[in-house]
Amino acid sequence: xxxxxxxxxxxxxxxxxxxxxxxxxxxxxxxxxxxxxxxxxxxxxxxxxxxxxxxxxxxxxxxxxxxxxxxxxxxxxxxxxxxxxxxxxxxxxxxxxxxxxxxxxxxxxxxxxxxxxxxxxxxxxxxxxxxxxxxxxxxxxxxxxxxxxxxxxxxxxxxxxxxxxxxxxxxxxxxxxxxxxxxxxxxxxxxxxxxxxxxxxxxxxxxxxxxxxxxxxxxxxxxxxxxxxxxxxxxxxxxxxxxxxxxxxxxxxxxxxxx
Amino acid sequence: xxxxxxxxxxxxxxxxxxxxxxxxxxxxxxxxxxxxxxxxxxxxxxxxxxxxxxxxxxxxxxxxxxxxxxxxxxxxxxxxxxxxxxxxxxxxxxxxxxxxxxxxxxxxxxxxxxxxxxxxxxxxxxxxxxxxxxxxxxxxxxxxxxxxxxxxxxxxxxxxxxxxxxxxxxxxxxxxxxxxxxxxxxxxxxxxxxxxxxxxxxxxxxxxxxxxxxxxxxxxxxxxxxxxxxxxxxxxxxxxxxxxxxxxxxxxxxxxxxxxxxxxxxxxxxxxxxxxxxxxxxxxxxxxxxxxxxxxxxxxxxxxxxxxxxxxxxxxxxxxxx
Amino acid sequence: xxxxxxxxxxxxxxxxxxxxxxxxxxxxxxxxxxxxxxxxxxxxxxxxxxxxxxxxxxxxxxxxxxxxxxxxxxxxxxxxxxxxxxxxxxxxxxxxxxxxxxxxxxxxxxxxxxxxxxxxxxxxxxxxxxxxxxxxxxxxxxxxxxxxxxxxxxxxxxxxxxxxxxxxxxxxxxxxxxxxxxxxxxxxxxxxxxxxxxxxxxxxxxxxxxxxxxxxxxxxxxxxxxxxxxxxxxxxxxxxxxxxxxxxxxxxxxxxxxxxxxxxxxxxxxxxxxxxxxxxxxxxxxxxxxx
Numbered sequence: 005x006x007x008x009x010x011x012x013x014x015x016x017x018x019x020x021x022x023x024x025x026x027x028x029x030x031x032x033x034x035x036x037x038x039x040x041x042x043x044x045x046x047x048x049x050x051x052x053x054x055x056x057x058x059x060x061x062x063x064x065x066x067x068x069x070x071x072x073x074x075x076x077x078x079x080x081x082x083x084x085x086x087x088x089x090x091x092x093x094x095x096x097x098x099x100x101x102x103x104x105x106x107x108x109x110x111x112x113x114x115x116x117x118x119x120x121x122x123x124x125x126x127x128x129x130x131x132x133x134x135x136x137x138x139x140x141x142x143x144x145x146x147x148x149x150x151x152x153x154x155x156x157x158x159x160x161x162x163x164x165x166x167x168x169x170x171x172x173x174x175x176x177x178x179x180x181x182x183x184x185x186x187x188x189x190x191x192x193x194x195x196x197x198x199x200x201x202x203x204x205x206x207x208x209x210x211x212x213x214x215x216x217x218x219x220x221x222x223x224x225x226x227x228x229x230x231x232x233x234x235x236x237x238x239x240x241x242x243x244x245x246x247x248x249x250x251x252x253x254x255x256x257x258x259x260x261x262x263x
Numbered sequence: 264x265x266x267x268x269x270x271x272x273x274x275x276x277x278x279x280x281x282x283x284x285x286x287x288x289x290x291x292x293x294x295x296x297x298x299x300x301x302x303x304x305x306x307x308x309x310x311x312x313x314x315x316x317x318x319x320x321x322x323x324x325x326x327x328x329x330x331x332x333x334x335x336x337x338x339x340x341x342x343x344x345x346x347x348x349x350x351x352x353x354x355x356x357x358x359x360x361x362x363x364x365x366x367x368x369x370x371x372x373x374x375x376x377x378x379x380x381x382x383x384x385x386x387x388x389x390x391x392x393x394x395x396x397x398x399x400x401x402x403x404x405x406x407x408x409x410x411x412x413x414x415x416x417x418x419x420x421x422x423x424x425x426x427x428x429x430x431x432x433x434x435x436x437x438x439x440x441x442x443x444x445x446x447x448x449x450x451x452x453x454x455x456x457x458x459x460x461x462x463x464x465x466x467x468x469x470x471x472x473x474x475x476x477x478x479x480x481x482x483x484x485x486x487x488x489x490x491x492x493x494x495x496x497x498x499x500x501x502x503x504x505x506x507x508x509x510x511x512x513x514x515x516x517x518x519x520x521x522x523x524x525x526x527x528x529x530x531x532x533x534x535x536x537x538x539x540x541x542x543x544x545x546x547x548x549x550x551x552x553x554x555x556x557x558x559x560x561x562x563x564x565x566x567x568x569x570x571x572x573x574x575x576x577x578x579x580x581x582x583x584x585x
Numbered sequence: 586x587x588x589x590x591x592x593x594x595x596x597x598x599x600x601x602x603x604x605x606x607x608x609x610x611x612x613x614x615x616x617x618x619x620x621x622x623x624x625x626x627x628x629x630x631x632x633x634x635x636x637x638x639x640x641x642x643x644x645x646x647x648x649x650x651x652x653x654x655x656x657x658x659x660x661x662x663x664x665x666x667x668x669x670x671x672x673x674x675x676x677x678x679x680x681x682x683x684x685x686x687x688x689x690x691x692x693x694x695x696x697x698x699x700x701x702x703x704x705x706x707x708x709x710x711x712x713x714x715x716x717x718x719x720x721x722x723x724x725x726x727x728x729x730x731x732x733x734x735x736x737x738x739x740x741x742x743x744x745x746x747x748x749x750x751x752x753x754x755x756x757x758x759x760x761x762x763x764x765x766x767x768x769x770x771x772x773x774x775x776x777x778x779x780x781x782x783x784x785x786x787x788x789x790x791x792x793x794x795x796x797x798x799x800x801x802x803x804x805x806x807x808x809x810x811x812x813x814x815x816x817x818x819x820x821x822x823x824x825x826x827x828x829x830x831x832x833x834x835x836x837x838x839x840x841x842x843x844x845x846x847x848x849x850x851x852x853x854x855x856x857x858x859x860x861x862x863x864x865x866x867x868x869x870x871x872x873x874x875x876x
Contacts, residue, residue, distance in 0.1 A: 077454050077457045080457040088451075104438070105442060108438045108456075108458075120432050120433070125437070132438065226357075228284045
């Protein structure tokens with residue numbers, strides 16, 4: 005059984021169709037790329053999967069359970085995590101607190117221990133702190149643990165977003181243009197990081213990306229969206245030769261990236 | 264860990280000393296009646312400011328309903344002791360519960376509203392409470408609830424303030440407090456990190472409201488007479504000024520803000536207009552130059568005093584060498 | 586039936602004052618998304634200026650114009666000093682500043698002129714009443730309706746027939762895009778405050794003639810006018826008119842048939858209901874937030 009089964013998913017805003025009859029099955033352990041010109045509906049897919057938008061039609065089944073009517077935070081708890089295209093860290097909080105908040109999906113305690121500091125409090129707080137620091141260490145951010153997240157350099161903010169998403173202990177990770185705004189060197193580092201994370205954390209990943217080199221170097225399967233519809237699906241090689249895809253990108257700045 | 268125990272000890276000793284000095288001052292009349300009243304008011308204001316800060320500063324919801332929550336607490340508590348003749352501790356419990364329920368009733372429907380709309384809606388709630396109270400004869404209507412037992416003394420105020428602050432501090436520095444901060448910082452990302460933002464927004468309202476209710480019960484049982492018109496939104500603005508001066512998201516800041524502004528208004532008692540003009544200017548100035556509050560979101564800790572001490576030592580030391 | 590008509594007429598008169606205030610609120614909110622809390626207090630300043638002029642012997646129209654010009658300038662100054670720097674920082678900081686300006690105007694006025702309740706001299710409008718099918722109409726009602734009508738027509742002309750009006754619409758649609766198209770956004774915002782505050786001053790004078798003048802007089806009408814603006818759909822001038830008149834009429838009816846004590850709560854109940862049921866208001870357009 006696939007980890008994620010999306011069938012006939014649609015979303016329209018007023019009269020505008022942002023996504024039309026979108027189907028997608030993702031097996032456990034897969035790394036799927038989602039590409040398409042600007043405004044093709046890629047981020048809409050993520051917003052629907054994570055419950056931020058209510059679909060106009062269609063179903064999403066994740067880990068054997070239908071997501072209809074579930075709130076974003078519930079979906080996160082079921083094992084789906086994401087990063088944002090435009091970074092959305094908790095800017096004024098410390099790097100450590102950013103991760104702690106996410107890790108609270110895994111370990112938490114009730115209100116009474118919080119107000120009165122009775123037993124589960126200290127033990128679980130220690131657990132949250134230790135695990136968060138460990139995660140920060142893995143991603144080479146421990147040295148910044150006490151800094152405000154907004155003061156980190158851009159590349160490290162991106163890395164913190166990934167770290168924070170992983171802290172929720174996801175089965176499925178959605179990465180929305182993780183390489184946006186990065187230089188080629190940073191992109192290469194990111195590529196290595198994603199590969200490593202995937203193996204280390206046994207993750208399934210869906211990746212939205214503009215940077216073709218990243219998608220081609222990373223994904224086993226690529227889906228192409230245009231005007232809210234799926235126009236092609238296949239291995240990176242197949243996609244590169246698909247005339248429909250080339251047409252969709254023709255005249256777009258992305259054409260340059262194909263060379 | 265040992266250092267932590269030491270600072271807890273120092274804080275406890277300082278609080279104990281503060282309590283004892285004021286208690287002695289009150290009982291042998293060294294503190295005049297006027298200043299005793301202001302001292303009690305200071306305590307009530309600290310609770311109000313700290314609890315409003317929990318909603319506005321820590322959770323980032325702009326509420327202007329604090330006077331309403333306080334009124335609910337004051338009247339519910341007053342009814343318990345005055346109309347029903349039941350003991351004061353029950354008044355505290357009922358007052359806080361009633362205000363907490365009001366917090367849910369206001370919080371739940373209005374929290375989908377964005378910032379400034381929420382501000383006006385909560386302000387409207389406060390006004391509705393006031394108008395409704397004016398129309399209930401059981402609690403004295405417009406002329407107010409009178410002959411409330413005079414039971415609030417310095418130990419009660421002191422313990423209430425310390426416990427309120429302790430509760431808020433424990434809450435803020437727990438996983439739940441962090442979740443509130445996450446809602447403030449970025450509610451979209453907070454949802455994606457598994458934070459139930461509805462729950463935490465309502466929770467902040469409920470806790471903040473319950474403590475405002477406590478302040479109301481204390482207020483009612485100190486002044487022994489309460490009138491609906493006292494709980495207009497001007498009272499909320501007073502508290503807002505304290506929070507803004509002390510810093511959004513700084514608990515100790517709220518204490519400082521409440522102490523400073525209660526003292527200032529005690530001195531300006533004779534010219535209340537001037538007091539309000541100064542409050543107004545403080546709001547404008549802090550909004551323009553320090554949107555996080557005049558003193559920022561930093562907490563005052565023992566280390567702050569150490570630093571101050573360090574500066575003092577350094578300067579006095581340099582004087583000696585000269 | 587006559588009772589009902591009478592109440593509706595009273596409500597219409599009161600409602601048109603709300604409408605005049607709400608127009609300013611809605612224009613300012615439309616253009617900079619700020620609840621200009623001090624708008625109600627501009628009414629109060631307008632009422633005092635008009636009162637001063639009337640006491641010095643000026644007639645209705647000269648007093649009105651003087652009050653409108655003074656408040657228009659006051660509005661521009663408020664925007665420049667208290668809002669311009671704060672707006673880009675955060676909306677809540679701007680709201681805090683607006684609350685500060687509101688308190689400042691109220692209590693500065695009280696400090697200098699005292700809290701006494703003052704009235705306009707009776708000779709500015711010798712009271713006359715007419716009976717129309719059993720409904721009593723005073724010349725005050727007619728004055729309020731007439732002034733509101735004239736001012737709103739002028740306003741519509743400015744918004745839809747002048748270059749600056751076009752700029753106002755552009756900035757309220759998308760400030761950044763307007764700036765890129767070469768529109769001077771700061772000037773346009775200032776102009777909006779200029780017009781909105783002038784309207785508020787007119788409302789202040791009318792309110793003062795109908796009731797009285799005191800430093801806190803602007804508070805309640807100001808808040809209620811904001812609610813009227815939300816009811817009509819914030820950002821929409823016709824919506825503000827509609828909301829103002831509906832609110833005025835509802836209040837009159839509640840006061841007459843339900844109990845005058847609850848009059849002041851009506852507006853806030855309407856506010857909470859409208860925010861829950863139809864947050865965009867009666868004539869407003871929905872906006873989808875981009876994720």
